[in-house]
Amino acid sequence: MPSDPAAATAEATLNVLDPLLDLPELAFLDEGRTSLFTMNAFAYSTADDPEAQADPMLGKLSDRIVFGDGILDFMEFVGLEAYGPQSIMAHEFAHHIQYERNVVFDAADPADQPESTRRTELMADALASYYMAHKRGMTLNKHRIVEVPETFGQVGDCGFDAPGHHGMPSQRRAAALWGIDQAASAHKKGHVLPSATMIQRFEEALPDLVAPDAR
Numbered sequence: 001m002p003s004d005p006a007a008a009t010a011e012a013t014l015n016v017l018d019p020l021l022d023l024p025e026l027a028f029l030d031e032g033r034t035s036l037f038t039m040n041a042f043a044y045s046t047a048d049d050p051e052a053q054a055d056p057m058l059g060k061l062s063d064r065i066v067f068g069d070g071i072l073d074f075m076e077f078v079g080l081e082a083y084g085p086q087s088i089m090a091h092e093f094a095h096h097i098q099y100e101r102n103v104v105f106d107a108a109d110p111a112d113q114p115e116s117t118r119r120t121e122l123m124a125d126a127l128a129s130y131y132m133a134h135k136r137g138m139t140l141n142k143h144r145i146v147e148v149p150e151t152f153g154q155v156g157d158c159g160f161d162a163p164g165h166h167g168m169p170s171q172r173r174a175a176a177l178w179g180i181d182q183a184a185s186a187h188k189k190g191h192v193l194p195s196a197t198m199i200q201r202f203e204e205a206l207p208d209l210v211a212p213d214a215r
Contacts, residue, residue, distance in 0.1 A: 038068030041088050043095035048102065063099070065092040075151070083132070083144060084151040090128035090138075091152070095120075097127060097195050114165035121166040122175035122209065123202050125152045129179030130198060135189050149176035167210070174209045178202070 045063045046052040053059045067089065075084035098105070098120060107116035131137040132148045140148070149172075156169030166172065182198065193201075 038070035039074050041065065041067045041071050041092050043092040043099075045096065045099045047099040063096060065089065065096075067092070074154075078154050080147050080151050080154065083138070083140060083147045084154075086138060087128055087132055087148045087151040088155075090131045091124045094124035094127035094131075098124065098199075101195060101199060103199065110163075113163040114159070114161055117163060118165050118167045118171070118210070119206060122171060122206065123199065125167075125172050125175040126179035126182075126202050127195070127198055128152075129176040130183050130193075133180040133183035134192065135183075136192055137183075145180055148180065149173040152176045168213050170213050171210050174212075175202075178205055178209060 043063075043065050044061065046058060046061070047063070067085075071088060072081070072085055075081050075088075078084075103120060103123070105116065105120050107113045129148050129152075132140055133145055152172035152175070153169040156167055156172040157165060158168055159165045167175070182193065182201065186193075
């Protein structure tokens, strides 16, 4: 058994998946080499999670961003390979900002979890887009910045009742455009707004961002 917690988890996952890969119906998975298995990215932290901190494996993992190569393949497939990956990386880094700022991810009532997750994901879209547009960030010009809201729109979903609902494509585009506008409309072009200020502004703007397609 590998001593590294991440390696142990990977080995356990492979032990489960290996038998499935032999099924004729799953031949399209190409013996596990398909991009479908890695078409994701996420930010990991045990901040404010005593259960994870106490876990013998998870508790040993440092804060990190996990980026699957499948998401790179997908960005290339939809023609967003230039700045799509950077936008997603900025989104995941924004989650770490949320961890540091103690943004609440989980709803008190499980029935409200889809809306709670949508809020934090759209907030991360907005923070990421602010960085991508900012003069002290990626400084994307008007011809390139259009890739940012399109990136988040491409990975939106309509799982309104799913606990992991990230927001509809239109809502994710709206959140990204809002973040871009925060950078473009700044009076002092080089000034960086504190993350707490951006989060507060986003919370105030959220009802309008989701209202056209509210579910």
